[in-house]
Amino acid sequence: MSLVGRDGELRRIAALRERALAGSGGGALLIHGAPGAGKTALLRTDAPGFLVLDAAGVGAETDLPFAALQQVLMPLAADLDRLPPAQAVVLRRALETGDDVPRFALCVAVLNLLVLAGRRQPVLVRVDDADVIDVASRDVLAFAARRVASENVVVLATATDLVAAAATGPVLPGVERLPLPGLDVAAGTELIASAGLSHEVAIELVRLCAGAPLALREVAGALSVEQARGRAPLPVEFPRGSRIRRAYDTRLRALPGGARELLLVLAADPEGLDLDTVSELAAEAVDAADPDAADAAEASGIVHVVDGRMRFRTPLVAGSVYRGVSPERRRAVHRRIADALDPVRPEHRLRRLWHLAAVEPSEPLARELADAAEEVRGRGDHAAASLASERAADLSRDGAELLLAAARDAWLAGRPHRAGVLLTRLRPAPAAVTTGGRRDLLRGQIELRAGSPAAAHETLLGASDRLAARDRTAAVVALLHAGEASFLTGNLRRYVDISLRVLALREGGEPPERELMFEYAAGMMALFRGRHTEAVRRLRNVVDLVPRTDDPTAMNWGTLAALMLGEESLALGLTERSGAVARARGQLALVPRTLELATFAQLWLGRYNGALASAQEGLRLAQEAGLDNSVAFHRSLLALFSMFQGDDDAGLRHAQAATAIAAERGLAMPHSMSSWALAHRDLSAGRAADAAGRLRAVATAGGGPGYVTGRVLTAPHFVEAAVRCGDRTGAVEATELFGRWATSTGSTAARALLARCQALTATDPDDAEDAYREAIRLHQLGDSDFEHARTELLYGRDLRRRRGPSAARTHLRSAHDTFDRLGATAWVEQSRAELRATGEAVRPVETRLEGALTAQQLTIARIVAEGATNREVAAQLYLSPRTVDHHMRNIFVKLGVRSRVELVRLLTG
Template sequence: MASPTAVPSPALHGRDAELTALLRLLDAARGGSGGTMVLRGARGTGRSALLGAAAGLADGFAVLTTRGTVAESRLPYAGLHGLLRPFADRLAVLPAAQAAALAAALELGTADGGLALPAAVLNLLASAGRPVLACVDDVHHLDPPSREVIFFVARRLAGEPIALLIGAGDTPSGAGDGPAVPDDVPVLELGPLDAAAARRLAGDLAPELAEDVRASLLEVARGNPLAIVELVGSLTPEQMSGAAAPPETPPRDGRLWRAHTARLAALPGATADVLLLLAADPDLDTATLLRAVRPGCALTALEPAERAGVIVRLAGDRYDFRDPLMRAVAYSAASPARRRAAHRLLAGLLDCEHRRLRRAWHRAAALDGPVEELAGELAGAAAAAGPRDGHPAPYLALERAAELTAHDDVRAARLAAAADRAWHAGLPWRARSLLARLRSVTVPEEVRDQAELVRGNLELRSGRTTSAGEGLLAAAEALLPRDRDRAVRVLIRAGEASYLAGDDRRFLAIARRAAALRRPDDPAAVRLMFEYLAGTAATFRGRHREATGPLLRVLELAPLVRDPSVLVWAGVASLLLGDDVRALRLATRAVETARARAMPATVPQVLELMIQAEIWMGRYASAAANAVEGLRLARESGRLNSAGQHLAWLALTTAVEGDEETCRIRAASAIALAGAHGLGLAGAVGHWALAQLDLAAGRHADAAERLRATARPDGANGHLVVRVMATPHFVEAAVRTGDRERARAALRVLDGWVSSTRSPDRRALAERCHALLAGPGEAEERFAAALDLHRGGCCEFETARTQLLFGGALRRNRRPGAAREHLHGALETFERSGARLWAARARAELRAAGESVRSPRPKVAEKLTAQQYEIARIVAAGATNREVAARLFLSPRTVEHHLRNIFTRLGVRSRVELARLMS
């Protein structure tokens, strides 16, 4: 067997708030007002790494360290000896009685029990002549006398240049008598890493790791940094590439496994038996547990585990493992015979009627009957289970049923069904793994078609849209003779792949194929899909009046539909009709439905529609917030194509804010992902975002060139919908660069669409474009007409853009008084929206119109970019990097990068200094 792959030492990820707290503590100690902080968390959450990071940040400090160990936990003052050895030659600075007490403790392990010893330790640290950082790790393993002295010192550091950092486990009691951490000492709890930080850590450890393998490991690790490190380090080359199944528990030779098994081994046998029941069934309630074990004995047996911090009592009178990884270890470390006995016991306690799937799962795990009968019972229960039915997940049950099945055709059908369930549960990596296992069995034609459908869906959401379109078309044709309704849905998904790719020709061909399948007795959802395809295809051909009928019929059918994906198509129809408010309502309903039906993997796709409606309405802050959530959910569920779309929308909202650096980072990421996956829509939005940035900064030639790229159907940057949405920006850029013919040609396309809608916002944008192309007299009339239309719409931001252009035209026509009226309105809206570059343009126009306008930024901000100043202002108010990131829709890493530049530009070294300067 190939050896595991070596991995580098990881960087800290996801600990911005904790690092900020450490910096504040060090700054306070440097200023003569020290303190104590306990970092408490489960094994592997990074206590030691944070203590090491603090030592690295402690410039000018004397750094002392010690670590508690089980081997020395009964040696009095062993911990104190380890901490104070570098200061052992300084005892002479202490009063004689204190020096004698400390010497006796360090050399003989004895003390008289008075105040002399702890006072000596405090005075010794304070006499160092410079700030001191004392780091005590694993205090729960420290000998009790040392721990008592350490916490005596911890309570008395106010006014001293001493920072005391203590690392403690999550167990509620220490190695000796009494609690490991007293209640009156400040504690910072270390939870698991969030999904983004966990992904970054895994990426640092193994950049070449297959995406599906990374996602599977992160699911096992549950945000534990050490688990991620050990899991990645245990991978063989075959597992790294995805050719072999990844591990499902931490490696048995790793620190986590050894630590967890040691804690379990220290518990009584009866306790271990009850813990195995809890590990075998995460949904086990206390009533069932009491029936499993003689009444009263179960709770008594659990008491040692509760005292040791292995389990916690939850609301609803249930118990669970404090550390999710402990559950996996408790189950996997038990012998097969003990596991089967636990499952057999649980199966006998669960009734068939209400807990059918759980009972079948336990029977199958216990092999409590003929194997084929158990497999059939389990598969039937899984097929009938809903997404909210709890343990086990239906895909796991179907996978287990397949493993118990002897006949290849039945096993293949169950594996394909498991892959489909895993896909809908938002676990594409698991779905791909299950599909890969079909290669080893004989697959009937019907099962092969089902598997190809799952593969097509996987490609549509996380692969190449071209491959997705081809696979889904083939699946639709294969399904047509057996399941026409489903075939039509698959055909629509093939059309969606073409839409995402920007492949208008294939979309039109799919629409023609669908039109030939229509029947008058189709159900509402199927009729809606047909009308959607017909209306969208007519729109793409430029036949907007022809499109109106089918699109309106889509909206008539929408109230009869509950499927969130179908509601998305109804929302697109609303946008094509210019009814943004209805599109937003449909998107909201679709999101609520997806969440109510436990379909989290569908939410990112639905949020794309909501964001597009909000962009049309100028609600950029709300669009950015939804894009942040969509990006998070898309990454968590492995939907990379949706992640690319949300990145592109985030780039667009950042362009409106005028944050050039962040916009370029987001747009580049979206465009790169679009190129790799054939996402014409995401690529076009990314280029549109950069063009908006150029336009706001007055780089009209660059803006025009970028927007011309959105018209190229090259599979990465071109898309008809984005080209039309961006027409007002292209016309403005083209007119400024003298390319009036291309501006007129683009406007003709926009006019054709706008004239078929009743949207005052869209008609106002078209009128504004005509004003830009008109002569001086007509231009003023056109601008005035555009503003009249805007008043009937809801997009304040585009109203301000029209006011800015109108004010500029009036100023150039030597009407400064009239110009200032419109420019003031534009400036007010831009400042309220946080659109810094546009606000600067409005101020420049006002100054050119003869009005003195001061920048609202203070002098310190002159050294910073707009984004840097905003970050500095929020950080100075006490926000952590993570809080700043959430408010400004950035990643914590980007905030950290900005903050380093801010410190350099302002000449400050800490957040405390920054707060003083900003005040």
């Protein structure tokens, strides 16, 4: 059975079951998590081959001793006579009368009964809601669960997160626990993909429901059409009558009065309260019989402390608590919180005003809120600034500017759905042209990262027209973003037209930041027109101006200029600076773009560990913020890295996901990078014609003159593929295209690749050898070990054919060792094949294992034999720990070994 986002947990359970089915012993797990986390679904997965014994906690039977034990053992009633007579008597008495019996004797009897049954057929005991079953049964089952590791018995149980604070004591103490957290953004959105929601809405629902599968399904199914499309605010509480609401209502009712009162206070503050304030309010909320309200609230699992603030784990639970009382009580709670906050402390001022606005709304209070929002905005707390600006707008006669500020803050905080809903409140367009232009600029920026670049292009052009006369800087920003939208879709003719519009706004004597933008537009336009000398001069000016700005977006334009100049180390340094500034200012929406550029710079530098880490972090942040276009870019890069390392399965998954988004949105770069990844796989497997075909398609894709950037990037691989399949004309044309860029930038890494291309296309063997030697010399000055090894492999292959085996071995050994160190398994195999052709001996153990293991598995096995853990192997080979775990299981099965010790002996024997 497949449960979305639960692969790791399913593997843990499957491992226990497989042990029992193989007769190697059993074990026990306690699966625990919040209501609606999917504990029961995980527990009830199919278990063929087992005798299944089920029990479930029922509130009405909690006080009936041995009620749950009777459920579990009922199918084994006929086996009671197989027990020693004294044990059978004790067990029958407990099950038939519920009377207290010698507890140890009972525990031993139950254990023996399960063991006897397990000798006939593996036994699976499943206890749902173990925190609800009667205490007597729980104690006996815990005793048995702790002792079945050597028997063919598996015990699985579930409990809510109340397990640590159950009034009747801990649940199944001593049993290994399997926590079940909420689904992450990727799994959560996949779960509700069929609900017809916009992607931003789906992501916001994952946050509101804390990733609980049951909550996600029920809330998604209750949305209106406007809510599902992101045009109306989402619910603030669970649907009335829903299962998830009933589960939390039951949980809330079980809390003492003081804890419930404190939860109401916390529900009135969307950002949570600091612990000092919580302590003060808790002291007010309690009476002599309820002295530990704060501790009880936290122990319930409904709230937790994050960054010094207590807040609800699941925002919709807070909404249910808040909406569950009268408006008068809500106002009283807001008043209490406001009175507890110190108006002198800067960190309390905005929150105090926000709560006062719920009690005594007024125009003067709106102005104070707007001022306080500006203060926290300066400290990088855009989420708080957005809430304050929205409330100030609600209290103002004309709140358009405040709503726009609230939307901008929401966007920067990584909440595009909230930003979009706030912007809908500014429709129809505000009377003020400038406000309308800045609204469209923000809409266009959001669309550029999270929606359709084509729609973003039109919106941004309109914004520029409205802003040009009153805010020239904003108008230029709008046009540059519109140009980026054209670049993303590969329409470079339109990009040039937009650049001309940017330059038409230039007046001379511009401040540094605006001058940077003008020079950037001029430089990129020259580059795409093929005027490389002018492009280098203009882009060099951009790089020189970057130190005079502290705007992350302007720094990203500087980074792009550095990349186009072939100055990857400088570009990487700029991404580090822009990323640090964006994070310090709380501008989370800008970070994924910075990480795109950082990944790209590290890719060219050959720093694959760093590039992989940047791409993985960028993917995570982009998914969490709903920035689909950035998701596509990061996935395409991860596809490329996976193919480099020979992890075809992961590479295909990333490439397919990136291509799907690219096709839907018309994105050029993710399409090009995914094609590059797939072509790399073909090339490493010897399918040169397929690789050439993919990369040739990159040059002609899109509605414009082609994906020029993608074509330049992939040219070295295309040249190799084209030469190997006999297309020398195409290879020469690609070499000339790449050469114009590489020579204009002066980049060492680019010139090394150009020399390799020239070697591959040379007609004179002496010219080819000179070019190979120049390529290796330049590689030695740079950082790209991977491309250096590929050049050595090509050179060694050429030398073996022209001058014999002895001339080739040194280069082939060097290539083999580098590929081996990097874990590039497909290329290890190619270099090994070439070494064999020279008569180079292969280690006997490897010879035996190569027939049994794939190249990837052999590489992993060798690294493990050197003492590396699975996590260390994953880091070294740029794989996920999950992928390494999967390979290790297959290695053990294929080689017939049962432990890492046996594997080491085999490999070194």
